Amino acid sequence: MTELAADPNLGPAKLAAADHAEGMSYLQTVPRRLVTLYLPLGIILVVLLFPFYWMALTAIKPDEQLLDLDTYNPFWTTAPTLKHIAALLFESPYPHWLWNTMLVAVVATTLSIIASVLAAYAIVRLRFRGATWVGGAIFLAYLVPPSILFIPLSSVVFQYGLFDTPFALVLTYPTILIPFSTWLLMGYFKAIPFELEECALIDGASRWQILTKIIVPLAVPGLISAFIFCFTLCWNEFIYALTFISSTQNKTVPVAIVNEFVDGDIYRWGSLMAGALCGSLPLVVLYAFFVEHYVAAMTGAVKE
Amino acid sequence: MTDIALKAPGVPPPSPPPLAAERGKRISAWTRLTANRNWLGLWFMLPAAAFLILFLAYPLALGIWISFTDARIGQSGAFIGLENYEWLSDDSVFWLSVFNTLLYTAVASVVKFAIGLYLALLLNENMPFKALLRAIVLIPFIVPTVLSAIAFWWLFDAQFSIISWSLRHLGLISGNIDFLGDPWNARWSVIFANIWRGIPFVAITLLAGLQTVPPSLFEAATIDGASRWQIFRHVTYPLLTPIIAVVMTFSVLFTFTDFQLIWVLTKGGPVNATQLMATLSYQRAIIAGHLGEGAAISSAMIPFLLGAILISWFGLQRRKWQQGESND
Numbered sequence: 001m002t003e004l005a006a007d008p009n010l011g012p013a014k015l016a017a018a019d020h021a022e023g024m025s026y027l028q029t030v031p032r033r034l035v036t037l038y039l040p041l042g043i044i045l046v047v048l049l050f051p052f053y054w055m056a057l058t059a060i061k062p063d064e065q066l067l068d069l070d071t072y073n074p075f076w077t078t079a080p081t082l083k084h085i086a087a088l089l090f091e092s093p094y095p096h097w098l099w100n101t102m103l104v105a106v107v108a109t110t111l112s113i114i115a116s117v118l119a120a121y122a123i124v125r126l127r128f129r130g131a132t133w134v135g136g137a138i139f140l141a142y143l144v145p146p147s148i149l150f151i152p153l154s155s156v157v158f159q160y161g162l163f164d165t166p167f168a169l170v171l172t173y174p175t176i177l178i179p180f181s182t183w184l185l186m187g188y189f190k191a192i193p194f195e196l197e198e199c200a201l202i203d204g205a206s207r208w209q210i211l212t213k214i215i216v217p218l219a220v221p222g223l224i225s226a227f228i229f230c231f232t233l234c235w236n237e238f239i240y241a242l243t244f245i246s247s248t249q250n251k252t253v254p255v256a257i258v259n260e261f262v263d264g265d266i267y268r269w270g271s272l273m274a275g276a277l278c279g280s281l282p283l284v285v286l287y288a289f290f291v292e293h294y295v296a297a298m299t300g301a302v303k304e
Numbered sequence: 305m306t307d308i309a310l311k312a313p314g315v316p317p318p319s320p321p322p323l324a325a326e327r328g329k330r331i332s333a334w335t336r337l338t339a340n341r342n343w344l345g346l347w348f349m350l351p352a353a354a355f356l357i358l359f360l361a362y363p364l365a366l367g368i369w370i371s372f373t374d375a376r377i378g379q380s381g382a383f384i385g386l387e388n389y390e391w392l393s394d395d396s397v398f399w400l401s402v403f404n405t406l407l408y409t410a411v412a413s414v415v416k417f418a419i420g421l422y423l424a425l426l427l428n429e430n431m432p433f434k435a436l437l438r439a440i441v442l443i444p445f446i447v448p449t450v451l452s453a454i455a456f457w458w459l460f461d462a463q464f465s466i467i468s469w470s471l472r473h474l475g476l477i478s479g480n481i482d483f484l485g486d487p488w489n490a491r492w493s494v495i496f497a498n499i500w501r502g503i504p505f506v507a508i509t510l511l512a513g514l515q516t517v518p519p520s521l522f523e524a525a526t527i528d529g530a531s532r533w534q535i536f537r538h539v540t541y542p543l544l545t546p547i548i549a550v551v552m553t554f555s556v557l558f559t560f561t562d563f564q565l566i567w568v569l570t571k572g573g574p575v576n577a578t579q580l581m582a583t584l585s586y587q588r589a590i591i592a593g594h595l596g597e598g599a600a601i602s603s604a605m606i607p608f609l610l611g612a613i614l615i616s617w618f619g620l621q622r623r624k625w626q627q628g629e630s631n632d
Contacts, residue, residue: 033429041426044419045437048444048500051455054466058458069469111355119352128345141356143553143613144364145561147582148602151589152367153359155375175360178352207344236448238564239582243590254450258568269458276451287446291439 058273084274105234112177120185142179168244181226188222371599388600420506453568487577513547553616
């Protein structure tokens with residue numbers, strides 16, 4: 001598949017090239033395009049985005065409009081309020097949970113990226129004996145889902161005395177992240193010309209110098225994609241955080257929202273939605289900044 | 305092995321530089337450790353391997369071992385052979401969860417694939433704001449599952465669901481729909497939420513595959529008088545098969561082992577109607593404390609997962625053979 005995989009960097013370039021080509025669209029009339037293209041696309045987009053609109057709207061609706069669907073138009077709000085969000089940020093441990101999530105995500109991602117850069121470089125460029133097998137094993141590791149690991153891992157975490165500490169998550173998340181980012185970086189490293197490395201070897205550089213001074217700077221787009229991907233995965237992780245963390249102050253946002261915000265109060269929806277919104281925003285903002293890298297990484301990794 | 309000839313002993317990654325005294329010796333043991341390809345490979349692989357062996361391979365084996373014991377939380381159990389599995393084979397809740405998992409996976413994967421492919425084909429057309437649209441489509445994939453599941457929980461509320469409200473005002477239904485309270489409604493609701501969450505991934509990766517198909521093939525087929533369906537069936541689809549195999553493996557694997565969505569929306573209820581194998585194993589192992597039984601349920605997922613992987617693997621192999629590519 002190497003021919004097909006060639007180079008994740010080519011992704012955006014190809015994409016752009018295809019975009020400029022007018023193609024065969026002149027064969028279609030405007031009304032026809034309206035029915036076959038814009039209408040279905042519009043419906044799908046509305047369905048995909050409606051839950052977020054509803055989440056955001058509920059978060060800023062005052063309580064009396066929240067449950068009264070008949071006197072007010074439920075699809076809009078006349079008196080938006082920041083009450084729920086303010087309560088969340090100033091009267092609940094939510095900022096602390098956000099901080100926990102951020103900390104775990106950053107540390108686990110950094111550890112994973114370092115390990116993945118080394119591993120990907122070794123598999124692609126050192127080509128030690130058995131490198132192909134190791135590459136295959138890493139791919140298989142990606143296919144092992146957390147839902148079959150959490151029971152034995154909980155006893156491992158307990159044995160090592162990590163239960164209910166952030167370390168339980170920082171050390172277990174890399175098992176999800178390393179296989180994926182190694183795989184992603186292997187694609188980027190393969191695209192870097194061999195000649196650069198040969199020159200450096202002749203000039204007397206060590207492998208370590210080659211990696212830090214040539215390969216890593218050239219693979220920065222790949223590193224950014226891997227970073228965002230890992231960060232998103234950490235933020236999304238639920239079952240390990242649910243199993244390994246028990247005290248309220250150590251929880252991450254997804255677990256805390258599900259366990260701490262759900263009480264009998266019928267007006268809880270406002271604060272629940274505010275919590276979900278505030279938990280999603282950091283990722284959406286990060287994604288908005290690096291969307292090109294993200295899409296390229298996804299396409300590149302799959303083509304591999 | 306050319307490395308040794310090419311380079312002076314350099315700075316090794318994990319340890320200090322070699323002593324001056326050792327430089328210039330023929331090939332000392334130290335040089336071999338820092339310059340030999342295989343040793344270097346070992347050093348470079350060490351961090352990743354440590355994580356994956358300690359927290360992935362070892363727990364995987366441990367999980368299978370626990371499933372043969374009567375371990376409970378806080379006490380390591382004794383070996384009891386296949387007793388957990390025998391117990392499960394008589395347990396109707398377990399078989400219900402297997403049925404639910406298969407239904408959930410089959411329906412969700414097929415629909416995700418169909419709509420995802422359709423969306424990918426639509427996004428591949430020329431239109432204004434193409435890049436922006438692609439970015440927007442991915443948002444459900446970026447937002448953590450639990451948080452969007454909470455939004456769905458609110459959308460599926462028995463009393464204040466906006467879906468019920470809209471349908472009622474359109475005159476399509478007379479009373480509110482009990483989305484998560486009725487067994488079959490609950491099943492379709494969680495399947496819907498899973499499809500919603502999975503479509504962007506399928507669509508964007510298939511779109512990437514579509515971008516690699518040269519437009520000249522479509523032009524040639526059009527000139528030959530092929531209809532849009534024929535172009536899709538005989539040009540696009542065969543060229544997409546390898547990527548479809550990869551995407552669908554992931555989709556099936558992650559749908560089969562889904563936990564988050566169910567846990568937030570129904571926790572397996574009503575009366576186990578949406579209990580998947582993953583949620584059942586969590587309930588038995590962590591909430592009820594029967595680690596052995598929970599581990600047996602999650603080990604029972606392994607054959608299904610292996611099956612999915614093998615099917616897609618052979619799917620890929622067939623493509624390679626048809627394209628005359630060598631296996632690499």
